Amino acid sequence: MARIFITGSADGLGQLAAKLLIEQGHQVVLHARNAERARQALAQAPGAEKALVADLSSIEETKRLAADVNVLGHFDAIIHNAGDYKVSSDRTVDGLPMVFAVNSLAPYILTCLIHKPQRLIYISSDLHVQGDASLIGLTADSLRSHASPSYPDSKAHVLLLSNAVSRRWPSVYSNSVHPGWVPTKMGGDNAPDDLLKGAETQVWLATSTDAGALVSGRYFHHQKEKPFLPATGDVVLQEKFLALCEELSGVRFEIK
Numbered sequence: 001m002a003r004i005f006i007t008g009s010a011d012g013l014g015q016l017a018a019k020l021l022i023e024q025g026h027q028v029v030l031h032a033r034n035a036e037r038a039r040q041a042l043a044q045a046p047g048a049e050k051a052l053v054a055d056l057s058s059i060e061e062t063k064r065l066a067a068d069v070n071v072l073g074h075f076d077a078i079i080h081n082a083g084d085y086k087v088s089s090d091r092t093v094d095g096l097p098m099v100f101a102v103n104s105l106a107p108y109i110l111t112c113l114i115h116k117p118q119r120l121i122y123i124s125s126d127l128h129v130q131g132d133a134s135l136i137g138l139t140a141d142s143l144r145s146h147a148s149p150s151y152p153d154s155k156a157h158v159l160l161l162s163n164a165v166s167r168r169w170p171s172v173y174s175n176s177v178h179p180g181w182v183p184t185k186m187g188g189d190n191a192p193d194d195l196l197k198g199a200e201t202q203v204w205l206a207t208s209t210d211a212g213a214l215v216s217g218r219y220f221h222h223q224k225e226k227p228f229l230p231a232t233g234d235v236v237l238q239e240k241f242l243a244l245c246e247e248l249s250g251v252r253f254e255i256k
């Protein structure tokens with residue numbers, strides 16, 4: 001039995017992954033943006049150990065979430081699933097673009113502050129190939145004033161993070177996933193792909209002892225590796241992304 005923490009598990013793919021893992025006999029800790037959503041998450045996924053609360057658009061709440069996870073002890077795997085897709089003009093309490101804060105910065109903060117698990121899974125998207133991984137024009141100042149990375153940009157950032165973790169922490173399996181275009185709140189009712197298949201890969205990466213799942217620095221769709229945007233494999237860009245997140249959050253990515 002494995003113990004897994006899943007961000008954004010009150011709904012959609014995160015909730016489905018939680019249910020699948022619980023069905024398989026694993027121990028799952030959920031996460032939701034507020035107490036009401038946490039109550040709903042637990043009601044939807046009976047058998048979950050607990051639901052933690054934090055709005056990932058807030059740097060302070062995200063740091064507190066990491067501390068709350070650490071209080072619970074060791075996790076075998078963490079699925080960084082929570083994601084936002086709102087219009088890029090929305091700003092957070094920290095004055096940052098919403099999509100960047102939730103999709104790009106929060107997984108960085110949680111990765112750095114939560115005790116290292118054996119496996120890290122980051123939910124990206126094939127839309128990342130339309131994103132800008134160059135980080136040109138992205139600085140702490142520009143993000144606090146006018147810069148607004150798009151959803152595809154944020155999903156390229158997720159690949160930069162996942163690949164950086166794989167390189168910096170060779171003892172951890174760090175991989176990212178494209179779930180397909182699936183019918184969730186985010187994907188919409190007309191999404192053409194299979195919802196169940198959209199959750200199965202992260203469940204497999206979190207728990208399987210198949211040789212195919214015990215790899216790192218890869219990008220998966222439906223349990224098959226696929227190429228990622230080459231720029232997200234660029235070490236200089238990965239380090240630039242880590243430095244930007246450190247400057248914004250004050251949290252350092254330690255080689256531990």
Ligand SMILES: NC(=O)c1ccc[n+]([C@@H]2O[C@H](COP(=O)([O-])OP(=O)(O)OC[C@H]3O[C@@H](n4cnc5c(N)ncnc54)[C@H](OP(=O)(O)O)[C@@H]3O)[C@@H](O)[C@H]2O)c1
Nearest residue numbers: 008011012013033056057082083125181182184185186187
């Ligand atoms: N659906 C697709 O077609 C598709 C395709 C490619 C990639 N993805 C990725 O798959 C992941 C899961 O998305 P989904 O399709 O399952 O969408 P979803 O149903 O909208 O679920 C997203 C989850 O993230 C949570 N979340 C969003 N902002 C948050 C915040 N500020 N603080 C805390 N939690 C927050 C949501 O909470 P609430 O429920 O309270 O809003 C929800 O539980 C995302 O990373 C998404 O980018 C989805």
